[in-house]
Amino acid sequence: MEASQGGTGKMVGAQVRRVEDPRVLLGKSQYVDDLDLPNSLALAFVRSPYAHARIVSIDAAAAQNQPGVRLVLTGADIAGAIKPLRVEYEPAKAPTHKPCDWPVLAQDKVRFVGEAAAVVVAADRYAAEDAAGLIDVEYEPLEPVSDVEQALAADAPLVHEEWGDNVMQTLQAEIGDVAKAFQEADCVVSERLTTGRHMALPMETRGCVASFEPATDTLTVWSSTQVPHVLRSHIALVLDFPEHHIRVVAPDVGGGFGQKGHLFPEEAVSAYLAHRLGRAVKWIEDRRENLSASLHAKQQAVQAELAVRQDGTILGIRGRFVGDVGAYSEYPWGSAFEAGHAASSLPGPYKTPAFSFEAVSVATNKTTIGVYRGVGLPIGVLTMERLMDLAAHKLGLDPAEIRLRNMIRKEEHPYTTIIGAEVESGSHRESLQKALDILGYQECRAEQQRARAQGRYLGIGIGCYLEGTAPSSAAFASMGLNLGGYESATVRMDVAGKVTVLVGTHSHGQSHETTLAQVAADELGVPLADVKIIEGDTNAVPYGMGTWGSRSAVTGGGAISRASEKLRNKMLRIASRMTEVPDDDLELAEGMIRRRADTTPLMPIKELAHRVLVQAGSLPRDEEPGLDATAHYEPPPSTHANATHIALVEVDSDTGQVTLLRYIVVEDCGTIINPTVVDGQIQGGVAQGIGTALYEHALYDENGQFLTGTLMDYLIPTAIDVPQVEIGHIESPSPHTPHGIKGVGEGGAIAPPAAIANAVADALAPFEVRVDAIPLTPERVLGWIEQRQAAA
Amino acid sequence: MAATQFTEYQTIRVRVNGHEYEREVPVRRLLADFIRHDLGLTATHLGCEHGVCGACTIIMDDESVRSCLLFAVQADGAELQTLEGLADGDKMHPLQQSFWDNHALQCGFCTSGFLMSAVDLLNKNPRPSEEEIRHGLSGNLCRCTGYANIVKAVQAVAEQSQS
Ligand code: FES
Ligand code: FES
Numbered sequence: 001m002e003a004s005q006g007g008t009g010k011m012v013g014a015q016v017r018r019v020e021d022p023r024v025l026l027g028k029s030q031y032v033d034d035l036d037l038p039n040s041l042a043l044a045f046v047r048s049p050y051a052h053a054r055i056v057s058i059d060a061a062a063a064q065n066q067p068g069v070r071l072v073l074t075g076a077d078i079a080g081a082i083k084p085l086r087v088e089y090e091p092a093k094a095p096t097h098k099p100c101d102w103p104v105l106a107q108d109k110v111r112f113v114g115e116a117a118a119v120v121v122a123a124d125r126y127a128a129e130d131a132a133g134l135i136d137v138e139y140e141p142l143e144p145v146s147d148v149e150q151a152l153a154a155d156a157p158l159v160h161e162e163w164g165d166n167v168m169q170t171l172q173a174e175i176g177d178v179a180k181a182f183q184e185a186d187c188v189v190s191e192r193l194t195t196g197r198h199m200a201l202p203m204e205t206r207g208c209v210a211s212f213e214p215a216t217d218t219l220t221v222w223s224s225t226q227v228p229h230v231l232r233s234h235i236a237l238v239l240d241f242p243e244h245h246i247r248v249v250a251p252d253v254g255g256g257f258g259q260k261g262h263l264f265p266e267e268a269v270s271a272y273l274a275h276r277l278g279r280a281v282k283w284i285e286d287r288r289e290n291l292s293a294s295l296h297a298k299q300q301a302v303q304a305e306l307a308v309r310q311d312g313t314i315l316g317i318r319g320r321f322v323g324d325v326g327a328y329s330e331y332p333w334g335s336a337f338e339a340g341h342a343a344s345s346l347p348g349p350y351k352t353p354a355f356s357f358e359a360v361s362v363a364t365n366k367t368t369i370g371v372y373r374g375v376g377l378p379i380g381v382l383t384m385e386r387l388m389d390l391a392a393h394k395l396g397l398d399p400a401e402i403r404l405r406n407m408i409r410k411e412e413h414p415y416t417t418i419i420g421a422e423v424e425s426g427s428h429r430e431s432l433q434k435a436l437d438i439l440g441y442q443e444c445r446a447e448q449q450r451a452r453a454q455g456r457y458l459g460i461g462i463g464c465y466l467e468g469t470a471p472s473s474a475a476f477a478s479m480g481l482n483l484g485g486y487e488s489a490t491v492r493m494d495v496a497g498k499v500t501v502l503v504g505t506h507s508h509g510q511s512h513e514t515t516l517a518q519v520a521a522d523e524l525g526v527p528l529a530d531v532k533i534i535e536g537d538t539n540a541v542p543y544g545m546g547t548w549g550s551r552s553a554v555t556g557g558g559a560i561s562r563a564s565e566k567l568r569n570k571m572l573r574i575a576s577r578m579t580e581v582p583d584d585d586l587e588l589a590e591g592m593i594r595r596r597a598d599t600t601p602l603m604p605i606k607e608l609a610h611r612v613l614v615q616a617g618s619l620p621r622d623e624e625p626g627l628d629a630t631a632h633y634e635p636p637p638s639t640h641a642n643a644t645h646i647a648l649v650e651v652d653s654d655t656g657q658v659t660l661l662r663y664i665v666v667e668d669c670g671t672i673i674n675p676t677v678v679d680g681q682i683q684g685g686v687a688q689g690i691g692t693a694l695y696e697h698a699l700y701d702e703n704g705q706f707l708t709g710t711l712m713d714y715l716i717p718t719a720i721d722v723p724q725v726e727i728g729h730i731e732s733p734s735p736h737t738p739h740g741i742k743g744v745g746e747g748g749a750i751a752p753p754a755a756i757a758n759a760v761a762d763a764l765a766p767f768e769v770r771v772d773a774i775p776l777t778p779e780r781v782l783g784w785i786e787q788r789q790a791a792a
Numbered sequence: 793m794a795a796t797q798f799t800e801y802q803t804i805r806v807r808v809n810g811h812e813y814e815r816e817v818p819v820r821r822l823l824a825d826f827i828r829h830d831l832g833l834t835a836t837h838l839g840c841e842h843g844v845c846g847a848c849t850i851i852m853d854d855e856s857v858r859s860c861l862l863f864a865v866q867a868d869g870a871e872l873q874t875l876e877g878l879a880d881g882d883k884m885h886p887l888q889q890s891f892w893d894n895h896a897l898q899c900g901f902c903t904s905g906f907l908m909s910a911v912d913l914l915n916k917n918p919r920p921s922e923e924e925i926r927h928g929l930s931g932n933l934c935r936c937t938g939y940a941n942i943v944k945a946v947q948a949v950a951e952q953s954q955s
Pocket of ligand 1: 837838839840841842843844845846847848849858859860861
């Protein structure tokens with residue numbers, strides 16, 4: 001770990017209340033729909049009712065004549081003006097990847113229910129939606145591709161004709177001798193799994209406001225986005241508009257969890273219209289649009305095998321993951337990402353000598369798949385952890401024991417995994433052991449036996465994972481994707497010695513105004529209240545990558561630490577001249593320049609700030625004026641967090657209902673910046689993971705018709721469904737990052753499907769059901785029980 | 793369907809957070825849109841506009857209601873309270889304070905709805921059990937927090953008022 005040189009280290013690790021809360025609690029926060037610009041027009045999109053259809057004609061005459069309607073545009077109208085969203089990978093790195101065009105308004109055909117075919121611009125949203133209802137689109141329905149099996153059949157209809165088939169990308173790898181491992185194994189277990197089609201479902205839907213100011217020739221887009229600079233660059237690209245005349249502002253963002261990390265067709269259309277009309281326009285998505293036309297996630301069909309020795313030692317793993325990516329590719333990252341991420345995560349924290357996988361991403365006529373908290377990991381971890389339980393069962397080993405035997409040990413760090421990742425530090429066995437202790441594992445097993453005797457079915461399920469957080473630029477480059485993993489920050493001190501931090505991450509609930517301020521406060525030796533964090537305005541903050549991939553604490557924190565270090569060095573250099581104490585004997589702490597050895601205060605920081613910024617004439621001549629510094633921080637190739645989750649469930653064998661009795665997490669995200677915030681991330685992530693495991697499924701019928709268009713159909717957990725998570729912490733700092741920080745944002749959501757599925761399988765062991773699909777809805781679980789009973 | 797049938801207007805009078813408003817509104821204007829865009833009280837949020845998420849919860853004549861399921865004209869003559877009316881100036885209501893103390897919000901989008909539902913819950917049942925709090929708040933969805941800290945925050949206020 002790179003220690004903070006200048007600060008007293010008091011704020012990193014402190015349990016401070018959130019700086020951002022009073023604004024929200026007093027109703028003063030500003031989400032994008034709270035912005036009402038004068039003379040603003042509203043947009044409504046006309047969306048396809050068909051999964052797959054050719055557009056024969058569009059008659060907008062009746063809509064055009066409606067009062068309040070300013071303009072109607074179809075795909076044909078904007079074909080030359082807005083480029084389609086097209087994800088390109090470097091062909092040399094991703095030879096099997098097939099790019100496709102995602103037209104911002106459908107051109108010749110529509111490829112999913114909900115695809116935008118036209119847009120209405122009107123005086124307000126009521127008028128816009130009235131008019132949208134009057135637009136007559138004539139479709140010629142085509143046979144839809146409704147699942148991956150059908151998509152891969154030889155005579156399947158094609159989502160993108162130019163591909164020749166429906167495969168977006170196939171990734172394959174074999175490391176070590178897998179065939180030999182399976183030949184030599186004492187025991188082989190295999191699993192076929194299907195997962196639901198989940199989604200991030202932020203409570204605030206997508207939306208943006210765009211306006212154009214002729215006086216400054218500036219196009220401004222306020223968007224509910226996680227990635228302001230990524231948005232700016234890609235709006236410039238698709239509109240062919242000079243990027244230095246575009247400003248993107250992300251105001252308060254009401255959740256994102258991956259979904260809002262993209263440029264969407266609607267944002268491109270909004271920006272285009274603001275420029276074309278010279279008027280502000282607003283597009284706020286409704287919930288039905290969010291459910292049907294934003295991004296889905298995680299639907300995969302998995303086949304995997306595990307080869308072990310008699311004592312449970314892993315010899316080899318192989319897996320095939322087929323991802324149902326939907327109609328297009330999330331822009332600019334690409335939807336084929338997810339299946340590969342799931343597949344390559346299989347070995348997890350377990351030492352694996354031989355591993356092969358295949359990840360096939362298949363296009364269908366559904367909403368496009370995009371990243372959602374944990375991306376492929378929840379599915380990879382579910383698969384591996386099911387296999388571990390199956391192997392333990394077959395060998396007569398305890399499920400905890402087989403894991404402990406195979407996990408990377410503390411003394412083996414840095415450990416290079418089978419896929420070549422260096423696991424720099426961690427606490428795999430320790431976190432499992434601690435979670436078992438919190439649960440009271442042996443007592444729970446005894447309780448399970450007693451309950452079974454009374455006809456009650458309790459189950460204990462373990463889910464362990466290893467997560468590479470904060471991916472680096474090189475990680476993307478190796479996939480053939482030209483996007484950065486670095487982050488940037490500027491740290492400025494003002495005349496009063498207070499600090500403004502401008503950073504390229506963007507909180508959508510992750511508490512950056514607090515946690516990143518804690519980092520800066522320590523680095524510069526000032527009180528927390530003297531630090532202000534600014535994010536989300538591309539005219540203010542240096543070019544950065546935004547918030548996703550459990551990256552902000554590592555990369556935003558890293559950039560702030562590095563920028564602070566530059567500023568601190570300059571301050572100490574100047575202070576050294578003023579105090580005649582060598583600069584390496586000085587430190588910044590508690591608002592003072594102090595002598596390091598005995599902490600004697602020599603001068604208030606604010607006095608130094610005033611001397612440098614205002615009384616600049618007295619500065620040494622070889623010293624530049626000014627008190628700000630910028631740093632661009634590239635994270636290490638890997639920053640690994642780990643955790644163990646344990647679920648204790650009860651399954652009602654008459655109804656199939658799964659009740660969570662207890663849920664335990666022992667996490668290790670390296671150095672904790674703020675324990676309250678980390679616990680909050682875990683609790684919230686687990687709630688989402690419970691949704692993935694038990695309830696959520698975006699459903700289509702065999703015609704590709706979307707069936708879950710309201711929150712009464714797509715069910716997320718409520719206050720009744722989520723227990724208080726019992727959380728334990730272990731801190732294994734990263735040796736490679738400032739303060740030893742690792743990422744934590746996604747972790748909570750990664751292991752619940754594994755832990756809960758294992759717990760349900762354990763509960764239903766007397767019935768010998770095969771838990772091979774999520775979500776574990778009562779209907780599905782009861783079906784398994786009844787099937788087994790009928791067979792018996 | 794022609795839009796012209798919706799152009800009828802009606803004048804309504806409402807008291808919101810103690811202020812009297814008289815406005816002419818289209819009869820089909822949602823109460824939520826009226827509060828947010830006509831009165832500029834944007835603390836009330838819309839998460840679904842179909843009555844499920846609870847983000848739009850306000851208090852109308854001492855009852856919590858979903859402002860996305862009402863037309864503005866249905867509030868004619870009513871007394872409304874939104875989040876903006878909860879604090880006493882800058883002094884937070886005990887529930888607001890407790891949400892802050894207990895880290896009961898992350899992105900904050902659902903928070904206004906939860907606070908108004910909690911106000912209603914504690915008005916009707918000043919000493920709810922944890923289970924009653926969970927049931928009382930089960931009509932509000934939060935995608936960030938996993939609810940535990942929200943439940944704690946409400947519990948803490950209920951306990952305070954008992955001591
Ligand atoms: S917006 Fe009213 S209940 Fe969701
Ligand atoms: S805090 Fe984000 S939805 Fe509740």
